[in-house]
Amino acid sequence: MRSTREYLVLVLKGMGMGAADVVPGVSGGTIALITGVYEELINSLKSFNAHSFQTLLSGKIVPFLKQVNFTFLIALFGGIALSILSLSKAVTYLLEHYPEYIWAFFFGLIVASALLIGRQIDKWNAPNIIALLLGTGIAYWITMATPAQTPEDLWFIFLAGMVAICAMILPGISGAFILLLMGKYAYIFTAISEFNLKVIGIFMLGAITGLLSFSHVLSWMFRKYHNLTLALLSGFMIGSLNKVWPWKITDSWRINSKGVEVPFLQHNVYPGETGTDHLIWLAIVWAVVGFVVVWVLERVSPEITRS
Numbered sequence: 001m002r003s004t005r006e007y008l009v010l011v012l013k014g015m016g017m018g019a020a021d022v023v024p025g026v027s028g029g030t031i032a033l034i035t036g037v038y039e040e041l042i043n044s045l046k047s048f049n050a051h052s053f054q055t056l057l058s059g060k061i062v063p064f065l066k067q068v069n070f071t072f073l074i075a076l077f078g079g080i081a082l083s084i085l086s087l088s089k090a091v092t093y094l095l096e097h098y099p100e101y102i103w104a105f106f107f108g109l110i111v112a113s114a115l116l117i118g119r120q121i122d123k124w125n126a127p128n129i130i131a132l133l134l135g136t137g138i139a140y141w142i143t144m145a146t147p148a149q150t151p152e153d154l155w156f157i158f159l160a161g162m163v164a165i166c167a168m169i170l171p172g173i174s175g176a177f178i179l180l181l182m183g184k185y186a187y188i189f190t191a192i193s194e195f196n197l198k199v200i201g202i203f204m205l206g207a208i209t210g211l212l213s214f215s216h217v218l219s220w221m222f223r224k225y226h227n228l229t230l231a232l233l234s235g236f237m238i239g240s241l242n243k244v245w246p247w248k249i250t251d252s253w254r255i256n257s258k259g260v261e262v263p264f265l266q267h268n269v270y271p272g273e274t275g276t277d278h279l280i281w282l283a284i285v286w287a288v289v290g291f292v293v294v295w296v297l298e299r300v301s302p303e304i305t306r307s
Contacts, residue, residue: 002071002072007071007075010037010072010075010076010079011075011076011078011079011082012079013031013032013035013037013076013079014075014076014077014078014079014080014081014082014083015079015080015082015083016031016035016079016083017029017031017032017076017079017080017083018079018080018081018082018083018084019031019083020106021080021084021168021175021176022083022084022176027167027168027169027170027171027175027236027240028080028168028169028175029168029169029170029171030109030110030113030171030237030240032169032171033113033117033171033233034109034113034116034294037076038171039222040069040072041072041073041076041169042169042215042218042219042222043069043215043219043222044068044069044072044073045073045211045212045215046212046215046216046218046219047067047068047069048068048212048215049216051067052064052067052068055067099246099248100246100247100279100282100283101246101279101282101283101286102286103244103245103246103248103283104246104283104284104286104287104290105286105287105289105290106244106290107241107244107245107246107287107290108286108287108288108289108290108291108292109290109291109293109294110237110240110241110244110290111241111287111290111291112290112291112292112293112294112295113171113237113294114234114237114238116294116295117171117230117233117234117237118132118230118231118234120230121227121230121231121234122227123227124231127228128227128228128231129231131228131229131231131232131235132231132232132234132235132238133235134232134235135231135232135233135234135235135236135238135239136235136236136238136239137235137239138235138236138239139235139236139237139238139239139240139242140239140240140242141239142177142178142181142239143177143239143240143242143243144242145181150182150183150184152187154198154199154202156184157184157188157199157202157203157206158202158203158205158206158209159206160179160182160184160188160203160206161202161203161204161205161206161207161209161210162206162207162209162210163178163182163210164176164178164179164182164207164210165206165207165208165210165211165214166210166211166214169211169214169215169218170233170236171233171236171237177243187199188203191203242268245268246271246283246287247268247269247270247271247273247283248266248267248268248269249266249267249269249273250265250266251265251266251267252265271283
């Protein structure tokens with residue numbers, strides 16, 4: 001049984017996941033992995049099965065809540081929701097006005113995360129190395145893919161919800177970026193801002209379906225192939241570094257849900273090629289800060305990262 005303090009820490013972890021999920025390129029799953037709640041999250045979601053629903057239908061509410069680790073999920077998802085509602089404006093403001101600093105911070109954070117996850121692998125054999133390279137290749141390919149023009153039919157909105165939520169719980173693969181690739185990032189956020197209940201409802205139904213089904217796959221992978229799964233997830237994070245590289249040149253722009261022009265297609269360049277040479281050292285400092293934050297969480301405050 002967790003204490004009140006531990007539940008507050010869970011809310012903070014959820015807020016970190018929510019802040020990351022807002023950014024097209026950073027995964028909330030990465031934050032969950034860093035803060036030590038990833039496997040518990042996957043196993044809790046997986047516990048929504050026929051047995052637990054049978055318990056619920058029989059009127060045994062309290063046993064059902066215990067079976068699905070309800071208090072854990074409420075604290076974590078409550079933090080995610082609170083973060084999306086309260087911090088998303090701050091994150092998008094920083095991305096708009098200080099993009100190199102923010103991307104540099106996430107770059108350092110993800111590098112440290114990939115190293116720490118890699119350290120948890122007991123033995124680096126051929127299958128684990130292949131899984132690492134496969135994860136890196138998949139994530140890199142996703143970051144290089146071109147956003148598509150897609151239909152606005154409800155079946156596709158349902159599919160977008162399923163795919164985005166699966167990506168969202170994979171470290172290194174951003175659910176927001178997957179929505180962008182599927183051509184539905186602006187559409188979904190416009191629906192949310194306009195309170196379009198039909199679109200929001202169908203999207204959420206797809207997200208819940210994807211979340212509950214994919215969690216079973218991940219839980220099975222952790223149980224049967226723990227090292228292989230960690231190697232794959234490390235690869236996802238390494239491949240995603242292409243997306244969060246701080247120095248970019250914008251090739252084209254798009255109008256977001258608020259009518260503001262924001263970068264759409266970008267390509268990476270060497271530091272200094274963006275014409276902001278004076279920002280290079282500050283960006284490097286922020287990358288180091290991101291790296292150090294992860295190592296501090298892991299080494300100095302294990303009670304926070306593993307609560």
